[in-house]
Amino acid sequence: MSIKFSIRTTAIRWSFIGLLLAGGFPGLVMFGRGGLTAHAAPLPSIRVRAIPAFARKYGLPCSACHTAWPELNNFGQVFRDNGYQLGNERDSPIWQNPSYFPVTFRMTPQWHRESTNNLAVDSIPGGGPASTLVSGKVQQNGFDLSGMDLWTAGTLYRNISFSLLPSADSTGAFHFEAAWVRFDNLKGSSWLNVKVGKFELDNLISEKRFLFLSANGGIYQSYHYDVPGTINDFGYGDNQLGVELAGHSKNSYTRYSVAVLSSNDGNVGFTSGSGAPSNRGYDVNLAFSQAFNGGSLGLQRIGAFSYFGQRPTYYQTSTGSDGSTVALIGFGNKPFYRVGVAGDFFLKKLEFLPSFMYGHDNAYLGAGIPSTSPLPPGAKAPAFVAGFLESHYYVSPQLVFFGRFEKIGVAQQAFVNAGFPNDYGNVTAYSVGYRWYPIMFSRAGLAWHSEYSIAKSNGFLPLSGNGGGLQVFSLTSPVWSSSVMLGFDFDF
Amino acid sequence: MTKKSVLVTFALGIATVFIADSPANFAQESHVGNLAGNASSGKQLYRRFCIGCHGPEGDGNGENAQWIDPKPRDFTAATFKCRSTPTGTLPTDQDLDHAIQRGFVTTNMPSWNPLTPQQRADLVAYIKTFSPRWTGEKPGTPINIPPETAVTIQSILHGRELFQKMECWKCHGPAGHGDGPSASTLTDSKDNPIRPYNFSTGSRFKCGETNQDLYRIFITGVDGTPMPSFADVIQPNDAWDLVHFLRTLQALRTPEADMWKKYAAEHATEIKPIGPNAGGGR
Numbered sequence: 001m002s003i004k005f006s007i008r009t010t011a012i013r014w015s016f017i018g019l020l021l022a023g024g025f026p027g028l029v030m031f032g033r034g035g036l037t038a039h040a041a042p043l044p045s046i047r048v049r050a051i052p053a054f055a056r057k058y059g060l061p062c063s064a065c066h067t068a069w070p071e072l073n074n075f076g077q078v079f080r081d082n083g084y085q086l087g088n089e090r091d092s093p094i095w096q097n098p099s100y101f102p103v104t105f106r107m108t109p110q111w112h113r114e115s116t117n118n119l120a121v122d123s124i125p126g127g128g129p130a131s132t133l134v135s136g137k138v139q140q141n142g143f144d145l146s147g148m149d150l151w152t153a154g155t156l157y158r159n160i161s162f163s164l165l166p167s168a169d170s171t172g173a174f175h176f177e178a179a180w181v182r183f184d185n186l187k188g189s190s191w192l193n194v195k196v197g198k199f200e201l202d203n204l205i206s207e208k209r210f211l212f213l214s215a216n217g218g219i220y221q222s223y224h225y226d227v228p229g230t231i232n233d234f235g236y237g238d239n240q241l242g243v244e245l246a247g248h249s250k251n252s253y254t255r256y257s258v259a260v261l262s263s264n265d266g267n268v269g270f271t272s273g274s275g276a277p278s279n280r281g282y283d284v285n286l287a288f289s290q291a292f293n294g295g296s297l298g299l300q301r302i303g304a305f306s307y308f309g310q311r312p313t314y315y316q317t318s319t320g321s322d323g324s325t326v327a328l329i330g331f332g333n334k335p336f337y338r339v340g341v342a343g344d345f346f347l348k349k350l351e352f353l354p355s356f357m358y359g360h361d362n363a364y365l366g367a368g369i370p371s372t373s374p375l376p377p378g379a380k381a382p383a384f385v386a387g388f389l390e391s392h393y394y395v396s397p398q399l400v401f402f403g404r405f406e407k408i409g410v411a412q413q414a415f416v417n418a419g420f421p422n423d424y425g426n427v428t429a430y431s432v433g434y435r436w437y438p439i440m441f442s443r444a445g446l447a448w449h450s451e452y453s454i455a456k457s458n459g460f461l462p463l464s465g466n467g468g469g470l471q472v473f474s475l476t477s478p479v480w481s482s483s484v485m486l487g488f489d490f491d492f
Numbered sequence: 493m494t495k496k497s498v499l500v501t502f503a504l505g506i507a508t509v510f511i512a513d514s515p516a517n518f519a520q521e522s523h524v525g526n527l528a529g530n531a532s533s534g535k536q537l538y539r540r541f542c543i544g545c546h547g548p549e550g551d552g553n554g555e556n557a558q559w560i561d562p563k564p565r566d567f568t569a570a571t572f573k574c575r576s577t578p579t580g581t582l583p584t585d586q587d588l589d590h591a592i593q594r595g596f597v598t599t600n601m602p603s604w605n606p607l608t609p610q611q612r613a614d615l616v617a618y619i620k621t622f623s624p625r626w627t628g629e630k631p632g633t634p635i636n637i638p639p640e641t642a643v644t645i646q647s648i649l650h651g652r653e654l655f656q657k658m659e660c661w662k663c664h665g666p667a668g669h670g671d672g673p674s675a676s677t678l679t680d681s682k683d684n685p686i687r688p689y690n691f692s693t694g695s696r697f698k699c700g701e702t703n704q705d706l707y708r709i710f711i712t713g714v715d716g717t718p719m720p721s722f723a724d725v726i727q728p729n730d731a732w733d734l735v736h737f738l739r740t741l742q743a744l745r746t747p748e749a750d751m752w753k754k755y756a757a758e759h760a761t762e763i764k765p766i767g768p769n770a771g772g773g774r
Contacts, residue, residue, distance in 0.1 A: 059556035059600045061544040075541070078606040086602040088595060089694055251606045293608050296533075397540045442544045442556050 049165075049208045050491050051104040051151060054079070055442040057096065058086055062445050063397035067351070068435060069445055069491065070209040071392075074252060074291070074299050081248040081255065083161030083184030083193065084154050092158040102154040108449065110487025113141035114215055116462065118479040120471040135473035145170045146213070146487070149177075159184040163199070176268070178239055191247030198241045198266055202257035202287040204303035204342040205353050207237040211392065211402045214483035215464040217431035217453025221406050222357050222386030228425040228460050229414030230361045230382050231368045232311050232336050233265050233273035240266040240285070253291040255303075260284055263310050263333070272330070276315065279330035283309035289342075298346030306339040314370035332371035334362035340386075353390040358411075359383060366414035379415040384408055384425070398437040405430055420459065421476055427463070429455035435489070445491040454482040522585040522617035527610055529585070534618025537611055545600060550622030560600045563684055570623035571681060571716040574699035579713040579721035581632025582625060588616040596698045635711050635723070637704055641732040643747050645755050651737025654730055656766050663688040663718065666766040668741030673768075681716040688719075691741035706735045 050070035055062055062069050065076030072080065085091035121136035147170050153163035161184055167177035180197025200208050205220075212218045223237030242261030248254060264271065264278030272278045289303030312330025320326045340357035364371050366382035388406035395401070408427040417424060433451030459474075461467050462481035472479055522529035538546075545564040547554040552566035565572070574591050575583035583591075592612050595603035604612065620626040641647060655661060663678065665671040668691035680686040689697065699709050710731050713721030722731070739748035756763060 055544075058602070059545055059554075059560050060602075061540075063540040064544070073606075075602075075604065075606040086595075088600070088602060089598050293610075295608075296610050299608055396536070 049149070049151065050106070050445060051102075051153060052442075052444050052491055053102045053104045053152075053154070054084065057100060057102065057154070059442055061397075061440055061442050062437075063440055067392070067394060068211060068397070068400040068437070069447075071211060072206075072209055078248075078250075078252040081193075081246075081252050082190070083159060083182050085159070085161065085184065091155050093155055103150070103152045104492060106149040106151070106489070106491040108146035108213060108487045108489040109143070110146065110213075110449075110485055111141070111143050112214065112486070113139070113484040114466050114481070115139040116467045116479060116481040118473050118477050119467050120473040133471075133473065135477070138467060138470075141484075148172075156181070163197075189247070190250055193246050193248075195244040195246065196242075198239050198268075199244065200239050201236065201259065201285050201305075201307070202244065202246060202255075203236070203305065204287070204289045204301065204344060205355050205390070210390075211400065211435060212404070212431055212433070212451060212453065213449055213487070213489065214431070214433075214451045214453045214485040215466055216429065216455045216462060216481050216483040217404070217433070217451055217485075219463060220355075220388060221427050221429050221455065221463055222355070222388060222408055224463050225359070225384065225386060225408055225427065227359070227361065227366065227382035227384050227410055227412070227414050229368070229416040230365050231313070232361045232365045234283075234307075234309055234311070234336065234338075235265060235273075236307060236338055236357070238266050240283075241268070242282070244285075253293075253299075255287075255289050257287045258284070259286075261309075272311075277327050277329050279310065279312040279333050281310045281312075281333045283307065294346060297348060299344075300346060301344040302341070303343070304339075304341045306337065308335065308337045310335045311365055313364050313368075314372065332364070334364040334371055336361040336365060349394045351392040351394070353392075354387070355389075356385075356387040358385055361414075363415065366412075366416070368414075368416060376415060378418060380412050382414040383411040385411050386427075388429075398440050399434070401432075401434045403430075403432045424459040424475060426458040427455060429453065433485075443492075445489075447489040449485065449487050449489045451485045452483070453485075454480060456480050520617060520621065522588075522613050522620065524585050524589045524609065524613040524616060527613040529610070529613030529615070529617035531614070531617040531621050534614035534616070537607075537615050538618050541604065541607075542615070550619065556600070562599055562680075562686065563682065564600070566682065567619050567622035569681070569716075570625040573714045573716055574709075575632070575712050575715070576634040576708060577632030577712060578635060578723060579715055582629060584631045584634060585613075585616050587631075588619060589613065592616070594700065597694055597696050599698070635708065637707055637711075638728045640703055640707075640735075641729055643736050643751065645751055647733045647736045648740060648748060648752055648755075649737075650730070651733035651735070652766070654726070654734050655737055658722070658725070660734075661766050664691065668692060668738065678718045680718075686717055691738060692743050695744060703732075703735050703739070706738060707731050710734065 050062065050066060052062065065072060065079055067073045079086060115137060117137040118135055119138050120133040121138065122131045123134045124131035148168045149165060151165045155161050161182045163178050163180055165176065165178040166174045168174045176198060178198050178200065180195050180199045182193060182195040184193050186192035186194065200206065207220050207223050220237055224235040226232045226234065240261040242259050244257055244259035246257035261283045262278065263281040263283050265273045267273055267278065270278050285307045287303065287305045289301055291299050291301040294300045310333040313332035313334055315327035316329045316331055318326045318328055338357055338359045340355060342355040343353065345352045360381055360383045363375055363379045363381040367375060367379045386408040388404055390404040391402065393401045406429040410425040413420060413424065431451065431453035436448045437446065438448065439446050455462050455464065456478045458478050459476065460472055460479065462479060464481060466481045520531040543554060544556050545554040545560060546552055546567060547557065550567035552564040554564060557564050570582060572583045575587045577583055589612050592604045592615060595601050661672055662674045663672045665675065670688040670690035672688065675688050678686050678688065697705060697709065699705055710722045710726065713719055736748045739746045740752035742749065
């Protein structure tokens, strides 16, 4: 059996990897997620965004819009909120030299090491009748590639902006991470902007534009967490399909958004993350933030968010021509929600990004039974509490140190986990690293990226996807998964 | 006292005078409203936001300057287009802050309104370190802008007369399209070609968007460009009349434009064209 090590910048739900073991079991195996031994949520697909094409278009260095790319500063946020327009009456593509092409490429050749313990491995390599499953650590290291972003964005016309992001994993398998059209400044007002397509939720703390790249550090655990055992597949950090109404003050100190989204976690073709048919329902995301002038300390921002969704508990089915049962459409929708607050605070060169989230799924989602059936005795709504504190220190526009501590606690286990330890499903994660940008100009970007991240998942496989497809050996022991990553992150 | 000691004492005294009242201290600071900007903080911000166009030496020769038209401002020359001060004098710190905050429409200079006021004040302080002018002289005294006169058709017609008589049309064109007979020959202070403002496009001017901003442009001139100051040749009321007329040239819905449109429809045969041999502009 081959073991999957996910690369955070490239991860897609189904990853392909080959590993030649000493016992001679080569091959490529397709992995997915499912079951109690792995988290219910699908493997997150993470992209990180910075587009030198804008720098080329407007003649600004990357540092004008980014604290340290890809993270945006407030000027970059305003540019983005304005629909990738500077508002200098030269934003329409007709004003550009026809040779200008708004496309950027990003990739990260790297060396990395992944290590995950408490996995069930053969006591004798190769298995066999005398072999049993024992708790083992699986560690691999070597040179590797990330996936690739091939991103185009900008204006189709004045106040009509777009983004198209085909994104590949490290094998070159593409999917559409984002694709939308946005009508900006409707009725001449920055408070009215409508976006349609697939897009990132309007998170104050964006996972798409943060500084982490490793398998275990390159996701916000809470953005992809569901209480183990729930059949809910929602990830707050997953791009969603729908329509968003958003607005902002001229300097983006005040921002709001309201989005109506299909209840399928951004999957196309009316499917859900597991590949099953989606329902006919819609979710709603609300976000608001307010920035304050902190004087010499810098800009301070606080915000709140809430996501209200629903997922099916059973399916309309039919019998296929081969006699198998075919799921058609999801029914029996039951609700869930995620609410939280976040902030972005500066003490001159030091930035703090705290986040707190509470998640709650309906008891039927936690029990995994059709809503037409009575709940089993003792079934309760699974819930969790999550938070992280991230910090950056910007020595200069070309050198930034970063770190993050994150913790998730299960407040209420899913029914299917009745009898499991109270801390089953808890997560603790740490990340540290730095990025050095040897060049900082208006044509392209290059960063030397160094990062160490480690995550502890109590009784289930890490959200990074390391060890995907394997079993956790002991539900009562934590799974520690660590990543070391050294790479050149380039962006043209 | 020996001759040598006298000379040393004299030199020390001169040095003391300079240090005590060092314009260098003045140049390293800015005062915008209640905020004091600091050049050392501004330097870091300049490196982040400005260096790509204005260059590490502030001379407008940033890496992108070759692709930009109009060229980035050369801070070493300390010649600034948009000021509240008379032509030939330095702008105030407030003028520089406004320029940063407003940006320059139709150029690569964006509005830096998303920066905090303190950040802009720091940038102003740093920009002032690029030219020795800031160490040797103080900013000019802001001009006085009198209350605007009433917008009447008489005011607009008089402004039209002035537009003809003062030969504004030679650069800006009879209809204000920036296509006057002299337009193609114009160069700025660095001998780069420069076009007069085209009133029929855009929603605002480089130096603002209000009638007061337009008035200020006449009186202070646009230094570094062929647009002179009319402070010595125009009276305040005349300047307001000119403002009101210029508003009729814009593709904007303004009280002046509405008034002129109505008048022009009713008196089409009486209105003489602007330009050579126009006979007065009425």
